[in-house]
Amino acid sequence: MEYKKRYDEWLNNPFFDEETKRELFAIKDDEKEIEDRFYTSLTFGTAGLRGIIGAGTNRMNRYTVSLATQGLADTIISYGQEAMNKGVAIGYDVRHYSKEFASIAAQVLTANGIKVYLFDYLRPTPELSFAIRELKTISGIMITASHNPKDYNGYKVYWKEGSQILDDIAKEILDNINKIEDYSKIKLMDIDVAIESGLLTMIGSEIDDIYLGKVKKLSLNDDIDNNIKIVYSPLNGTGNIPVRRVLKERGFTNVIVVPEQENPDADFSTVGYPNPEDIKAFKYSEALGKKENADILIATDPDCDRVACMVKDENGDFIALNGNQTGALLVNYVLESRHAQNSIPENACIVKSIVTGDLSKAIANKYDVTTIETLTGFKHICGKANEFEVTGEHTFIFGYEESIGYVYSTIVRDKDAVISSMLLAEMAAYYKKRGKTLLDVLHELYEEHGYYSEKLISIVLEGLEGKSRIERIMDSFRAKPIKTIGEINLNRTIDYLNDKTDTPPSNVLKYYLDDGSWYAVRPSGTEPKIKIYIYSKADCEVKSKEKILDIENAVIERINSIE
The missing domain is CATH 3.40.120.10 (Alpha-D-Glucose-1,6-Bisphosphate, subunit A, domain 3)
Structure with missing residues (x-):
């Protein structure tokens, strides 16, 4: 068994540290755990790496991070000395081992003669994207698992434009990773030596000031109610300092932070699953919002690239806006x-x-x-x-x-x-001055354009067995689409993996129904999930939601029939 061979190699190879070996020895009698840790290697793709923290080839640890970084280093070297001199910006979030993984990435890159700019403390993911463009680096790395549970961490790679790498660069990095046969061949330079040599520069508040200055310039209106009362939660993540600062400097005087979720906490003790898309993440915010009679609740995820909000209705209750509604x-x-x-x-x-x-x-x-x-x-x-x-x-x-x-x-x-939190606050304040809540504005949009409803269903299927079942589900939908749902018929299908479209191939199936509704099925690219996206449109809210339920029932029935 290949996974057992890999396990024994890690356990017995003197290259791996004692802490790693102790962790692996502790699972020596757990065959399923050994298999899950070693049956594959964390796949490097356009999302970089993301996985559970721990020892093993299928885990996030110092060795898998150094391997990915050596692959990135070899890719940058292939672009020549100019690319090496431009260097790489590195940021990290609040998670367990984020600072350590960022440091390891810096050690590998500098050992390969590549300039590195390393943030001196945790920062939001978007600021890393900004820093790449501001510093004109060739690449960037963000150590984060975004909104995943506490046991996860990740490694996102960006290119010179400031956006995440696409398939072409990802393939170059993966090809270079696959050429590395031995972890011991990966180069490392001591951090202090890297700083002394001039290859490593620490980034401080200078980038914060430039970034937030440009964020504030994106403001759209000054004719707003600056006294609007906002409860904000960074969910113990990186948003606390930059979001609060930009709101304060933008003139919002009534911003109240959820105290239990203000400071960094890698265990996310108050929330568990730190995703503001999940309404349960607003538990503390809602309680504080009612106590303070707030107008709007805003929450950002741990690396502060996602934001969600709830709005007080006429009864004093807080209503969650989903991502589609907030986006609209x-x-x-x-x-x-x-x-x-x-x-x-x-x-x-x-x-x-x-x-x-x-x-x-x-x-x-x-x-x-x-x-x-x-x-x-x-x-x-x-x-x-x-x-x-x-x-x-x-x-x-x-x-x-x-x-x-x-x-x-x-x-x-x-x-x-950070940008979106400022715009959400400004938008709510703009309409409040005109006697409206965001719920009022959303209702006006529905009246004007039609009632759009939506539902996202995420089914978690973990491990090797889960991965196999996700594949079977996709095969079933691809081979035999659902032709009729109640009185609604299938109009057309787009298979983004096999059909010719304007997008790169991707394992997504989208089904358009003859009443204007549609749904899509896709495996998550970063989590062990299969996702179903359901959308409808009707001339009233009741009909729109009824259609959602009909489609959901049909799709779930199909999924449940697939073992």
């Missing part, structure tokens, strides 16, 4: 404001993913703004910003996807919860 509201606010200022370019566009709702498209059409769809992930969304910067075909204004990721403008080439 932001698109409307941006375009409405810029239309009033006569500042929408003729070739303006918004960019959204293929599994994101269509209300924003209807809003964009109103302002003669083009909507462009990409594969899921901001590497594709901001990839369009990079493309248009070269071709001039469009001007990128706003990008978003339903999983609560948004970016306005192009100073950052990734989703940015």
